[in-house]
Amino acid sequence: MTQNMDTLTLADGTSIALDSDGHLQDLERWSPEVARKMAEHEGRELTPAHWEIIDLLRDFYTRFEMAPAMRALVKTTRQQLGEEKGTSIYLMSLFPESPARVAARLAGLPRPTNCL
Amino acid sequence: MYDRQGSDIMNSRSILVIVRHPPHGTSWVREGLEAALVGAALGQPPTILFSGDGVLALLAHQQRGALGQKGSAAMLEGLSLYDIEPLWYDQRSLETRGMEVSQLMPGCQQACVADLIARHDVVMSF
Amino acid sequence: MSTLHLINRSPFSTSILQELADAVSEGDHVLLIEDGVYAASGTTSRVLPEDIELWALEEDCTSRGVTPTSDTVGTLGMAGFVALTASTDRTVSWF
Numbered sequence: 399m400t401q402n403m404d405t406l407t408l409a410d411g412t413s414i415a416l417d418s419d420g421h422l423q424d425l426e427r428w429s430p431e432v433a434r435k436m437a438e439h440e441g442r443e444l445t446p447a448h449w450e451i452i453d454l455l456r457d458f459y460t461r462f463e464m465a466p467a468m469r470a471l472v473k474t475t476r477q478q479l480g481e482e483k484g485t486s487i488y489l490m491s492l493f494p495e496s497p498a499r500v501a502a503r504l505a506g507l508p509r510p511t512n513c514l
Numbered sequence: 515m516y517d518r519q520g521s522d523i524m525n526s527r528s529i530l531v532i533v534r535h536p537p538h539g540t541s542w543v544r545e546g547l548e549a550a551l552v553g554a555a556l557g558q559p560p561t562i563l564f565s566g567d568g569v570l571a572l573l574a575h576q577q578r579g580a581l582g583q584k585g586s587a588a589m590l591e592g593l594s595l596y597d598i599e600p601l602w603y604d605q606r607s608l609e610t611r612g613m614e615v616s617q618l619m620p621g622c623q624q625a626c627v628a629d630l631i632a633r634h635d636v637v638m639s640f
Numbered sequence: 641m642s643t644l645h646l647i648n649r650s651p652f653s654t655s656i657l658q659e660l661a662d663a664v665s666e667g668d669h670v671l672l673i674e675d676g677v678y679a680a681s682g683t684t685s686r687v688l689p690e691d692i693e694l695w696a697l698e699e700d701c702t703s704r705g706v707t708p709t710s711d712t713v714g715t716l717g718m719a720g721f722v723a724l725t726a727s728t729d730r731t732v733s734w735f
Binding site for chain 2: 458461462463464466467468469470473474511
Binding site: 532534565566604606607610627628629631632634635636637639 | 641643654655656658662663665729730731732733734735
């Protein structure tokens, strides 16, 4: 895992600014390629199961203008993807450490405001 | 099913968040909501009450500000995902502002303010 | 079980007293501080129910030249403010 990286360089040479937590400085710069690059830097591989959660998070942010903390992420996942995936264990297996924080970063959202 | 981590930090204190400022002019409403969300993230969803100009935050069909500033309506709609529901309001505050229940967003419920205050250990005002 | 309600705004620029009237329970204390003490003189505070205790902070009355209506409004100094905070179960600030 790379700490304190402040830019991300895409295939075409574009560089994307990140803040000290590794979140995008300009949320508008997000693209699936940005997510893939971020994941690569952190030594993660994004599978369709990861993308399902990333899409769900982006949809959550569009609707509610905030990034969900763990509790709300679990609940919204359960509502949209069913009981089996709507658990903290499942999310933890996809995004180890802190699912709400890691997934929000990959989805190009700000850090969850209420994530302590 | 929920992630209850941290739930023992505040579990002996019930919290009431009272919002008494209108939504767009200042960040009071958003700050009140963020405080409520912190409680929910710690496993203790607070009760939330809108009184005085705070009831204006409950009007349906709000948009972002002219410069794209976030209001609070979108956040309010997400509170049920944090188990913060219903959105309690003071009926008199609604009436004095010429508003009707039908103008409010879904999920609102009329409160008996005195009872709500008396039932909680801690009251936070925004 | 009682609540201490703090009012720090002028009752003439907001409808705070009417709002408060519905929010108090019997035995609650209402303390007027800062510009809230302008509700301490005259008849402004009559909208509040009679089964509550109404107080005005002495220091803020003195600095503003406000004389509380003595039969309905008690006065308290800072020490009394602290004691009241300690003896009630919760505090609500109506700023």
